[in-house]
Amino acid sequence: MANISETAVKNIGNVLNDPSRPMKERFRALFTLRNIGGETAINCISKCFNDDSVLLKHELAYCLGQMQDKIAIPILRNVLENKNQDPIVRHEAGEALGAIGDPNLLEILEKYQNDPAIEVAETCQIALQRLNWVRYESNENLSKSKFLSIDPAPPSSEENVESLRSTMMDETESLFERYRAMFSLRNLGTTESINALGEGFKASSALFRHEVAFIFGQMQDERSIPFLKQTLEDIKEHEMVRHEAAEALGSIATDECVEVLKRYLNDPRPVVRESCEVALDMSEYENSPEFQYANTLVTVES
Structure with missing residues (x-):
């Protein structure tokens, strides 16, 4: 974004870093900073890694990865190496380093591919394979996502649903290849x-x-709602899965999704209940005439 003053960016950063504000406002500030980009925005995001919210810190790392700015590498390295951070946050830092795609990151990702936290270890294994794919096999057509995201793995070139399903569910395959099958199924977008x-x-x-x-x-x-609803409702499921299911329901934003999310606003797991709060705000946005979700620049200047 052009013609945004450093003061305006810092004001948005102040919203992000203010724990007295509702989580939904802080999320909108974060995604506004992601869209603005640049060193000041990255610095504002980095300050927030001392926050108490695991969910927010997870999203900080995600946004830094999606920005693909090498300025963020030292910040993400510190988060990945910090054993005091929740594994959910460390995993996202590892994925973000993979998204940035700098070949100089191979060493740190190799170091943590056998981390005691399985979420961190598996993420670093996938990120390592992504870096090698970018270096040696990168295909421009596969690199571009129609969802405007930097994915942990490129989609497979296979288009047969049964073959993709088989690869995705084959636990003897590498997670990287299973992810590739998963992203291909996403891109097909059929009921099957x-x-x-x-x-x-x-x-x-x-x-x-x-x-x-x-x-x-x-x-x-909307065809995915039954799967997501069942996942959020499963209190034995890992919180990182339930939180992602909640945010997905918020993006789909039907009345049924809203009703389910409201039921878990007081979930005993902070990551889940905060995700439901943010997801309900996303639902409200999806059903409103608002031009964009990441609108904190407008609110801090008005």
Whole structure:
């Protein structure tokens, strides 16, 4: 974004870093900073890694990865290496480093590919394979996502749903190849492919199941609601999966989604209840005439 003063960016950063503000306002500020980009925005985001909210810190790392600015690398390295951060936050830092795609990151990702926290280890394994794919096999057509996201793995060139489903659910395959199949199923967007993706919630890896929920949020397809609803309602499910299911329901934003989200606003797990709060705000945005979700620049200047 051009012609935005440093003062305006810092004011948005103040909203992000103010724990007295509702989580939904802080999320909008974060995504506004992501859209603005640049060193000042990155510095504002980095200050927030001392916050108490695991959900917010997870989203900070996600946004830094999506910005693909190498200025963020030292920040993300510190988060990944900090064992005091929740594994959900550290995992997202590892994924963000993979998204930035700098070959100089191979060493740190190799260091944490066997981390005691399985979510972190699996993420670094996938990120390592993504870096190698970018270096040696990158295909421009596969690199571009129609969902405007930097994905942890490029989609497979396979288009047969049954073949993709089989690869996705094959636990002897690498997570990277299974992710590739998952993103191909996303891109197909048929009832058959959505049902195949729904089977992904049966995978043994919580990281994998969380990515299925994230993909359903990108697709914003009502046909995925039964899978997401069941996942959010499963109190035995890993919180990183339930939180992603909540945000996906917020993106789809039907009356049914809103009703389910309201039921979990007081969930005992902070990550889940905060996700439901943010998801309800997303639902409100999706059903409003607002031009954009990341609108904090307007609110701080008005």
